[in-house]
Amino acid sequence: MPRALLLDLDDTLLDDRGAMATAVLQLRIQRGLAPEIEDNKLIQLWDSVGRELWKAMANGQVTLEEQRRTRLRRVFRQELSDEAADALFADYLAHYEEAWELLPGALEFLESTAHLPRIIVTNGHKPQALRKVAKLDLAHRFLAVVTPDDCGARKPDPRIFLHALRLLGIDPREVLMIGDxxxxxxxxxxxLGMKTFHVNHLADGQSIRHASSAA
Ligand SMILES: [Mg+2]
Structure with missing residues (x-):
């Protein structure tokens, strides 16, 4: 039995893909953008272009602002000025934050493991990660929220896990890491010697609710 838990945030506890999909569809309606693209195609494009650009950002090839502007220009096939893109992205972020929700079973999981010390380990930017945790009323359920802003390393770099393990003060062999x-x-x-549970909300028996059996 583990003595502590490390948890990823996006698509492990929070329905991040769902929130992004809701937000990009709302943005399209609000601004009358690219009506020719089907809903599912738009969602898929927003996701795939986003992931490609996040990788480039993690490698230091683009800044956060460039990543956001390029994502909008590519997905909506528009020549947007920087100012127009920034205004559009601000609207997107408002829809995105509004759509943040826990994944089904997340609350039950957190309640059934309330006796274990827990830390969130996420690659998100610290201020946004903290807003997510606050909006979902998770702060009191976790010892800490660890991000690259805290330790200068992003998952899969082991240093971000080592940072969280130091905060826990528990041997990695007694820690369960849960992520998607x-x-x-x-x-x-x-x-690093931890036990792991793979969350996949599309697969039977692998939702966050099922992580209780590993904890
Ligand atoms: Mg994730």
Missing amino acids: NIEADLAPAKA
Whole structure:
């Protein structure tokens, strides 16, 4: 039995893909953008272009602002000025934050593991990660929220996990890491000796609710 838990945030506790999908559809309606693209295609494009640009941002090839502007220009196939893109992205963010919700089963999981010390380990920017935690009323359920802003390393870099383990003060072999990303969340945790649980809300028996059986 683990003595402590590390948890990813996006698509492990919070329905991030769902929030992004809701927000991009609302933005399109609000601004009358790209009506020719089907809803599902738009959602998929927003996701895939976003992930590609986040990778480039993690490698230092683009800044946060460039990533946001390029994402809008590519997905909506528009020549937007920087100012227009920034205004559009601000609207998107408002819809996105409005759509933040826990994944089904997340609350039950947190209640059934309330006896274990827990830390969130996320690659999100600290201010946004803290807003997510506040909006979902999770702050009192966690010892800490660890982001790259705290330790200068992003998952899958083991240093972000080591930072969280130091805060826990518990041997990694007694810690369970729960996340949806095998490469970023689970492989490095395993390499450090932790147990892992793979959350996949599309697969039977792998939702966050089922993580209780591993905890
Ligand atoms: Mg995730």
